[in-house]
Amino acid sequence: MFATCLAAGLIALPASAEIVVEESGFWAAEVAKKQMDPAPDRIPDTPLIVDLEAKGRTFGKQGGTLRTMVTRSKDVRQMVVYGYARLVGYDENYQLRADILRDYDVEDGRKFTLHLRPGHRWSDGAPFTSEDFRYWWEHVAQNSELSPNGPPEIMRAGDEIGTMTFPDAHTVVVEFPRQNPMFLQSLAQASPPFIYRPAHYLRQFHVDFNTMEEMEEMIDSKRVRGWAPLHNKLDNMYKFDNHELPTLQPWMPASTGGQSRQLFVRNPYFHRVDARGTHLPYIDVVEMHIVGSGLVAAKANAGEADLQARGLDFRDVSILKKGEADGAPYRTYLWANSAASQIAIYPNLNFADPTWRAVIRDPRFRRALSMGIDRRMINRALYFGLGKEGNMTALAASPFFESENLTKWALYDLDTANLMLDEMGLTTRDGSGIRLLPDGRPMEFVIETAGERQEVENALAIITDTWRDLGIKLIMRPLDRDILRNRVFSGVTMAAVWFGWDNGIPQPYTPPNYLAPTDQVFFAWPKWGQYYQTHGQAGEPVDMPDAQRLLALAAEWEAKPDPYDRARVWREMLAIHADQQFGIGILSEAPQPVVVSDRLRNVPEFGKWAWDPGAHFGVHRVDEFYFADEELAQVTE
Structure with missing residues (x-):
């Protein structure tokens, strides 16, 4: 059996040249100073083009700062969950679609050919190619110091380990000795197994590309015991706690750790564009506040969040509804909870x-x-x-x-x-x-x-x-x-x-x-x-x-x-x-309260709150949310 799967929400356009991609006001100064390429040159040759109207949504505009809260510093990783940029991801009907990938082929349920988007770049502007998969496979997954238990489950079919080959810069072939029906769904998880790494950045911390003498200073400065702990400390794509680590997510970290207020700014090289040529995400900045767990409902009630569900329980519905009735600038939605038990x-x-x-x-x-x-x-x-x-x-x-x-x-x-x-x-x-x-x-x-x-x-x-x-x-x-x-x-x-x-x-x-x-x-x-x-x-x-x-x-x-x-x-x-x-x-099945700013658009009123599959807000595509009034939405620093 041979099948090809394409991303949902795409217009059948072979290249970005067929739409006029608007420049982001957020990055306009950098472009004017020639510190950054213009928007048409920053997106892939074949971006993921999203037809909002076909999805029953409205086209938006760029701008604004979205405020949300978490209760632990570690939970900045929710930006990877909510951003939900995956090689393959679920759409809102929980069907698998190509996302970061241009498309993919499946042969006999065991051979997966992954086609990358030519011209796709990491958030620092470096090319995203099959070399990033090669780096992970040859220098991380099969390195005994970085992966002491051998390649992870994503590369196993039962007790048998698959292979990964790289025919060209934009093709990766993952092949297993027998059928592996879990491979694609694993790639779509809320906490995905990242089978690629920004090789251009991480090579400087890997012993295969440097002598130990060259690395000693870095090891000492980071206060770790060796090159492997150093690499692991800087390499966690899911934790999102290294602002220097390039990403493919819609927003990238702009703050260092240890602060109660974390900022994430739009990725200038993100691969999604709406059908009118507006580069996604619509929202420029996400401002994530780390607060005590008992304060989330009170702060949401006071209008201090534009999008909030994490940290809210069903018992908070009454106070949220009261705040809404008293004129607080938000709506309280009740989403279906898809966990098997509360x-x-x-x-x-x-x-x-x-x-x-x-x-x-x-x-x-x-x-x-x-x-x-x-x-x-x-x-x-x-x-x-x-x-x-x-x-x-x-x-x-x-x-x-x-x-x-x-x-x-x-x-x-x-x-x-x-x-x-x-x-x-x-x-x-x-x-x-x-x-x-x-x-x-x-x-x-x-x-x-x-x-x-x-x-x-x-x-x-x-x-x-x-x-x-x-x-x-x-x-x-x-x-x-x-x-x-x-x-x-x-x-x-x-x-x-x-x-x-x-x-x-x-x-x-x-x-x-x-x-x-x-x-x-x-x-x-x-x-x-x-x-x-x-x-x-x-x-x-x-x-x-x-x-x-x-x-x-x-x-x-x-x-x-x-x-x-x-x-x-x-x-x-x-x-x-x-x-x-x-x-x-x-x-x-007790409903999950979701607080949504009156100005925020494209948030479904009747959504599903599910970790996996769904990645909470992720399956609903936060990069497509926008503020109806940019001036009111923009938070002045």
Whole structure:
């Protein structure tokens, strides 16, 4: 089978010469001083030309500063998420389209020919060519010091590693020994595996291109232990924390780290142009403020954000709507949430305590915990009854939704839950009614949280009361997000709370790996995920039959391209999760509030808020948003 895929929203124009590309006012001074090429010479020979009207949007104009907020300095990486410039990306219908690539060919599901855009340049004006892929493949992915575990998952089909060749400056061929249906979708992720690097910039930090003597001064100045840590420190395309690292995103960093106000300015060499010749992005500057997590709603209510969803929860809707009614200059949209669960509890099957580990691994314990949750009370108290109560499973918008999976072991039933715990032999209780573990310790079930969402703490407070009727004492421990993740990954966390699966609307073509123990970030089995990700170099091998079956099913999905077979695999995997309660979902589909400035245009009123696929705002193309009144939108420095 041979197929060619082209980007959506394109006009059939072979070259940028067929439209008149307007100069950006933002860069006009640099162009006048001949410090930068004119706009027609800055874009690729074949740019991605976006027909806004065909997409049901309006053409805009350049200018303005968009204000948004994050709650951690690390979250400047959201600019890579929101910008969503990918080799291949999803459109708003969640169909894959070429983006940075001019197009791509797929042959037999295993050979991918990537066609670059001639004339495409990095944000510093250097050419973007196949040499940037070669640098990554030959000098990063296959360098034992930079990639000690070998090439990453993106270049693997099962246990077999693919190859990457470079026929010419604008062609890259990625070939696998067998079909790899996950390759293109991996490229479209919110946090993508960057299989290219700005070679012209990074060569100066690589030992293959310099002597160690030449690099010693740089190593000392950056206070790192060697050339590899130096390279890694400066090379993170996703972190977006090195303002000198060239990018292909619509905006590029213009601030150094350590500041509470970060600026990102328009990329003068961005590859997208609207059908009227206006170089995208429309917005000149993004101003990202780092604020305390409890201040996002209040600041949004005060009109201090032009586009905001991160840091807002459903509980904030009332104060946002009140501010809107009182004349604050914004609108509050309610977007559909595509996560499989708003709140999910993950008992750690790899917990280091052997006594607790044995209890947690008994499915009757996890089922009892689930049946001891009054989801209806939580829904009414926190979401005005607008959430869908039940397990973490495929949402109603997915063809794999089954009501049985939603409700299995998820109906509030304290009597049955108590019987299950009794059947486990956990019948002895202390004077306060708390059950005792086999070694005599009270059943104090510690759930650690990231401490970022009040709704999580409120839900756990309700669960604390109902679990006490099971003889289980819930102890909630809020932590910093990074500390939480590190504790989970090391096996010292008994249980954690996080969102459910990012993609709650899977289709037959959606890889089901996130349902199998393939990644440590699924908090129920971090050690199994580490073992899979490092090919046995770290973590623990999977030693529970149902989890082993999930791994086998994920491999079967990959080996059988027929949609019927893949749908069958999905249904069995979802049924296993519903039965085993590896992650205990509470409810889903509660709307996500999105604050949008009255002056901001092309933001969909009824969008989807999804991490993957979707990249939150990314799939809705923030580079196409614009201010209706540039003078009002422009923030004076």
